[in-house]
Amino acid sequence: MTKVIAEMSMSLDGFIADENDGIDELFGWYGNGEVAVPTAVEHMTFQVSPASAEHLRPAFAGAIGALICGRRVFDLTNGWGGKHPIGCPVFVVSHSVPADQHGAAFFTDPLEALSAARKEAGDRDIAVATPTITQQFLDAGELDAIVVSLVPVLLGRGIRFFDNLATTPVRLSDPTVTEGRGVTHLTYNII
Template sequence: MATVTANMSMSLDGFVSHPTDGVATLFGWYSRGEVPVETVEDRVELKTSAEEAAALEDAKTSLGVIVYGRRTFDDADGWNGTHPLGVPVVVLTHSIPEGWPREGSSVHFVTEGGIEGALAEARELAGDKTIAVGSADLTQQALNAGLLDELTVDLVAAMLGEGIRFFDHLKGTPYELRQTWVRPGNGVVHLGYQVVKP
């Protein structure tokens, strides 16, 4: 069965987005290196350290689908129908946006069943590959529902002071995590954890 993981770039003070800066500061590490990382049609230019580039290429190979919320979909303008990493996307939303779904798009919408419904759709699309949850709110919902297997954090050397927190509204805490790896980067430390389930 597919592994469900969540990944976000997060500031030292726990934020994944700022009200005016958005994710610009947090995503800076994607362009601080010398090694280019390919994206679909080179729509996004990524240049990281050699080690980070190798890790991103491995992630692209193992990734089956990404699950996002409607806010991320809107902010990304639907990725023009195809995510830069070339994998299918499941968007959990109350209503399907006007003009969607689009022919030839790899974006799928789930309007019922909450996070459980979104992950069920993701499992159909991912097969044995990894399912990545790419929003703070959905990560919190998956943790609260006991549906998250792994958690990876790109801990950025910055403090935002305000914005959207990665780990708000958690229920059933404390959660126990087992650290599986640590990898230093350029202005960022990459952390991997396994979620210990009761």
């Protein structure tokens, strides 16, 4: 049964990037450990703590059938060079289509993107990799789970994971907790 899962690395004060889209303070845990987690991209292998490796492995072993993101992260990563590290098809929510789509599919309506992603994913899960789309899916009741990889830092300012929520409170389950190094992975179901 497909679950729609939003997952991001977040500072303790709620930011998933700094004011300049910087993520250096938040992504250190991807490279601070002794366990190699290969990705779908040949030259990209994460080196994480054993606990984080257990947390990451399913996503990099085929559990995710589609990834939905916004145009901002797509442009920032240059469309992941045509291949997302997870190795699944990418669905981008954007008002316009770029000259080079890097193999991704583009939609103006986030719910149409979700519908197409569901068809692609089959029984596998769908990852949501952008805060604004997470917020829209939350408001539309389309999100099943939230994974916060909580990083022990206060950034003070930047881009928030959760912002502009129209329908609150959103109540969650108690989390499954995985204690990594430089990160605490918290997996919540939306109830």
